[in-house]
Amino acid sequence: xxxxxxxxxxxxxxxxxxxxxxxxxxxxxxxxxxxxxxxxxxxxxxxxxxxxxxxxxxxxxxxxxxxxxxxxxxxxxxxxxxxxxxxxxxxxxxxxxxxxxxxxxxxxxxxxxxxxxxxxxxxxxxxxxxxxxxxxxxxxxxxxxxxxxxxxxxxxxxxxxxxxxxxxxxxxxxxxxxxxxxxxxxxxxxxxxxxxxxxxxxxxxxxxxxxxxxxxxxxxxxxxxxxxxxxxxxxxxxxxxxxxxxxxxxxxxxxxxxxxxxxxxxxxxxxxxxxxxxxxxxxxxxxxxxxxxxxxxxxxxxxxxxxxxxxxxxxxxxxxxxxxxxxxxxxxxxxxxxxxxxxxxxxxxxxxxxxxxxxxxxxx
Numbered sequence: 001x002x003x004x005x006x007x008x009x010x011x012x013x014x015x016x017x018x019x020x021x022x023x024x025x026x027x028x029x030x031x032x033x034x035x036x037x038x039x040x041x042x043x044x045x046x047x048x049x050x051x052x053x054x055x056x057x058x059x060x061x062x063x064x065x066x067x068x069x070x071x072x073x074x075x076x077x078x079x080x081x082x083x084x085x086x087x088x089x090x091x092x093x094x095x096x097x098x099x100x101x102x103x104x105x106x107x108x109x110x111x112x113x114x115x116x117x118x119x120x121x122x123x124x125x126x127x128x129x130x131x132x133x134x135x136x137x138x139x140x141x142x143x144x145x146x147x148x149x150x151x152x153x154x155x156x157x158x159x160x161x162x163x164x165x166x167x168x169x170x171x172x173x174x175x176x177x178x179x180x181x182x183x184x185x186x187x188x189x190x191x192x193x194x195x196x197x198x199x200x201x202x203x204x205x206x207x208x209x210x211x212x213x214x215x216x217x218x219x220x221x222x223x224x225x226x227x228x229x230x231x232x233x234x235x236x237x238x239x240x241x242x243x244x245x246x247x248x249x250x251x252x253x254x255x256x257x258x259x260x261x262x263x264x265x266x267x268x269x270x271x272x273x274x275x276x277x278x279x280x281x282x283x284x285x286x287x288x289x290x291x292x293x294x295x296x297x298x299x300x301x302x303x304x305x306x307x308x309x310x311x312x313x314x315x316x317x318x319x320x321x322x323x324x325x326x327x328x329x330x331x332x333x334x335x336x337x338x339x340x341x342x343x344x345x346x347x348x349x350x351x352x353x354x355x356x357x358x359x360x361x362x363x364x
Contacts, residue, residue: 045095045364047357048317052285052324055089059348060100061135066347068130068144068153070123071335075346080333082283085346090321090353093289098363100356102136108362109197111159117193118202119168121263124344125200126151126164128351129358133162150192165192168206168215171238178225179217184237187245194249200316200358201242202260204298205343207235236301243309252312258358259306261318262298264291266326266342279329279342291323314361318354325350 063074071078090097116122130153134142141156149166172186193199208231209215219226219234250257269277271293272286299319306315322328328350330341337344345351 045092047092047095047097047360048321049094049289050090050092050321051287051289052088052321053091054084054087056087058089059086059352061131061348063131063347065138066127066131066134067142068127068134069347070127072330072337072341072344073124073127073347073349074335075330075333075349078330078333078335080330080346084283085325085327086348088285088325090356095364097356097360100132100352100359102133104363105133105359106137106155106158106160109158109160112197113161113163113195114198114200115163115165115193115196116200116202116260117165117167118170118200118260119166119205120344121205122200122202122260123164123166124263124347125202125260125351125354126153126162128347128349129355130162131347132352132355133160149189163196165189168203169238170201170203170242173216176218176220180215181218181220181225182216182234182238183220184234185220185222185241187241190245190249196255198256198258199250200258200260202263203239203242204235204262207231207238207298232297232301235298236305239301239305240308243305246313247310250311256362257311257313258361259302259313259315260354261316262296262302263343263345264296264319264323266323266329267340271323272326278331278340279326280331280340282327282329282331284327286324286326289320289324291320293323295319316354316357316361318350318357321353322350 063069063076076083116126133155134140137155137157140158143152143154143156145152150163151166152161152163154161167189169182170187172183172188174181174183174186206215217227219229221229221237246257266272266279266282269275271291273292296319302315306313322345325345328345330337330344330346332340333346334341334344
């Protein structure tokens with residue numbers, strides 16, 4: 001009897017210790033619930049409510065000295081005549097953001113792997129962070145590989161690797177007998193995301209594509225094939241599959257998870273009360289801290305899915321602050337996109353602030 005009691009007590013203590021450890025780990029991570037969207041609990045500061053202020057010390061790097069920028073984001077190289085858009089810093093209402101310190105970032109993440117997963121807005125943010133770090137250690141040995149779907153920049157003196165896995169929908173796009181199929185229930189590509197120390201996910205822009213720019217012929221949900229589906233509904237189903245993947249495959253004691261948030265476009269000037277305008281020719285941010293058109297509907301989908309996820313996921317709630325930056329797009333000053341690009345962002349530019357917010361969330 002005593003032997004059994006001792007064994008039971010030992011088992012009980014082990015389970016109690018495990019529960020406490022998991023709870024401590026969970027509390028130490030970042031979490032989103034509807035009342036805490038975009039906040040880090042320990043600091044009590046909403047990083048994402050604020051305004052843009054002129055700061056002559058910006059930008060923190062020069063595009064001509066960064067070897068990682070794609071032509072599509074290199075607005076200065078491709079003829080953008082103005083420079084004031086480079087000189088704005090994000091100022092939260094209730095605290096000061098720490099200035100990005102690339103050397104400190106490398107020291108904190110020595111020997112670690114950080115992966116951006118998503119579409120070309122992930123590419124935008126990945127290249128931005130690579131440039132920001134490179135500016136702090138310009139003579140550090142690096143390796144740089146661009147492939148599809150996996151690219152990386154490695155800061156070899158520190159063992160820090162920034163990876164990019166391109167997957168515009170997060171869920172799988174596969175070829176079946178009927179043609180190209182967007183499978184809302186499947187994430188086979190997720191095997192490549194395992195073993196990372198930090199994951200930053202993003203998806204939305206491709207969900208709206210139609211016609212020739214739509215890369216699928218059918219949508220699959222379970223055994224059902226659809227020629228089309230309400231895009232917000234499809235987005236919600238796909239994002240829920242991603243949330244389930246995170247819950248099943250990510251150990252929150254080993255991996256920090258972020259969702260990049262919805263990056264806005266500026267094709268419709270009526271959104272900021274200038275109906276004849278788009279991003280072309282815009283040289284200043286909007287004044288203040290609110291966007292006249294409000295949040296795009298995809299934001300509500302993201303918030304809803306994140307409110308149900310069990311794993312700690314921190315929302316980089318970049319939407320409003322980026323909506324204010326109608327001046328931040330390549331427009332016609334892109335080395336790759338013909339026409340007027342009001343979707344991606346110049347580098348240097350707003351994605352540098354996204355990474356400054358990522359840095360603040362990690363250290364504050």
